[in-house]
Amino acid sequence: MASPTCLPRGALQIAAALLALCLAAPLAAKPSEQAARERLDAIGNEIQGASRRLSTTREAQAEASQGLRRVETALADTHRRLDTLQAERNTLGDEIISLEHRRDLLEAERTDQVAAINIQLDALYRLGRSPQLKLLLNQDDPARLDRLQHYLNQLARARNARLDELARLNTALGETRRDLEARGERLNALASELAARSSDLANQMRERAELVAELDGRYVSEQARLAELEQDRAHAERVLRQVQEELARLDRPPPSTAIEQTRGDLPWPVQGSVASRFRAGDGVHRNGILIQAAEGTPVRVVHAGRVVFADWMRGFGNLLIVDHGDQMMTLHAHLQHFGVQVGQAVSRGDVLGAVGNSGGHHRPALYFEVRRGGDPIDPQSWIATR
Known part of the structure; x- marks a missing residue:
């Protein structure tokens, strides 16, 4: 056995x-x-x-x-x-x-x-x-x-x-x-x-x-579904660490884009209603915010940087990561499709892709993360109040 x-x-x-x-079981008779x-x-x-x-x-x-x-x-x-x-x-x-x-x-x-x-x-x-x-x-x-x-x-x-x-x-x-x-x-x-x-x-x-x-x-239960989402999030964390390590191994680090000076003044990547906030979402949505918007709505760069990842990832669907220098990165998930390529330099306001529901998500939305030194921070402390 x-x-x-x-x-x-x-x-x-x-x-x-x-x-x-x-x-x-009854103990009437000793088995x-x-x-x-x-x-x-x-x-x-x-x-x-x-x-x-x-x-x-x-x-x-x-x-x-x-x-x-x-x-x-x-x-x-x-x-x-x-x-x-x-x-x-x-x-x-x-x-x-x-x-x-x-x-x-x-x-x-x-x-x-x-x-x-x-x-x-x-x-x-x-x-x-x-x-x-x-x-x-x-x-x-x-x-x-x-x-x-x-x-x-x-x-x-x-x-x-x-x-x-x-x-x-x-x-x-x-x-x-x-x-x-x-x-x-x-x-x-x-x-x-x-x-x-x-x-x-x-x-x-x-x-x-x-x-x-x-x-x-x-999924036999909601608990099983959440457990699967947590596994997806753990997998994403491993990939993000790899991206961070690759950037750290560069002979010359990505140039600074002075993103620190824009704290509290960054534009929203897409206009829509916030469905879940930082640390309030489940599974893959825990470390950022989920913004509901119409499918196909353009998703824009919040600050100048370079695309370092653009691929499908379990739980996130089409995921795109922009490195802004100074150990700052932004993540954009559930995209309908990509409008840029890995290695491409982007400027504030450039279109990265479109809002979608990839990754098995049921409603079109953009999942948005901000990371500093590989650690997630509240995006709403960086983007402008509206």
């Missing part, structure tokens, strides 16, 4: 309950040694069975957690691609409006040039055929001859200039029309890709909902 000291806590509790039942041994064997079997069930549950939870990581990472990629496509579509829309305006101006100018050429042609027509020959034959007034010749020369130059301008306008108008056609085709392609990505997003969100429900269903 397995030693109880090697068993999980849940199995020990079951063992204790079973032993209590044995001790509470034989064989009967006692059978009863102990049954208890051992129950303990081993409980241990196997708990082990299976943990493995299933780990499998579901990996599935959640996979689908939420795919969701983040889809959201990021959708944002890129939408931004490109907006840019193309603006370019098309500009090109259409340019086309209208070119067409109006072309119409004016055609009208001007028609006037010049009409003037030449009024002079009749071969006006130069008539001038040569009309030798009675040399001054009048000079004036008419000067007029004809000006008319010819003006006509040639108008024709050149009309040719230029025709070329520009053709290019504008081709640009409009190319952008229209690109816009149609973007619309098709957006539709496909939106379909992918809907499927991924359904898969995520199923995984979250599966994970929730594996």
Whole structure:
């Protein structure tokens, strides 16, 4: 029989309950040694069975957690691609409006040039055929001859200039029309890709909902769920220590950004209602504040720094860490997707990502931490009062 000291806590509790039942049994007749041994064997079997069930549950939870990581990472990629496509579509829309305006101006100018050429042609027509020959034959007034010749020369130059301008306008108008056609085709392609990505997003969100429900269903009690959250928080602490150690091993420490001087004046990373405060939250939310906001709301940098971590982490979902120098870091969790990359320098007000519910969270919110020397401190003592 397995030693109880090697068993999980849940199995020990079951063992204790079973032993209590044995001790509470009626003592009317002293059991034989064989009967006692059978009863102990049954208890051992129950303990081993409980241990196997708990082990299976943990493995299933780990499998579901990996599935959640996979689908939420795919969701983040889809959201990021959708944002890129939408931004490109907006840019193309603006370019098309500009090109259409340019086309209208070119067409109006072309119409004016055609009208001007028609006037010049009409003037030449009024002079009749071969006006130069008539001038040569009309030798009675040399001054009048000079004036008419000067007029004809000006008319010819003006006509040639108008024709050149009309040719230029025709070329520009053709290019504008081709640009409009190319952008229209690109816009149609973007619309098709957006539709496909939106379909992918809907499927991924359904898969995520199923995984979250599966994970929730594996917790036999609220206490078990909180215990799992504490494990997630302990795992995060280990990762944060590693980040802190890596920064400490740098040949040159991150430069100071004078963040100490901004205490009490930092902007909020996102506007929303505070769902849990420092040391009041459960599990992974204990060391910071949870700010509820609409999904997709931009999350902004509170102070200049450099991105040192951007990855999915159990319990936190998409987690992004900014190092501000002076041993100060800010953490941003449950992001829908990342808008920056590891190693990227960021300035106050830059967009880091968007509010989401990654990490199995049920409602969109931003979890925000401030750490000094690796230790969490109350974020609300650093950000501005509102």
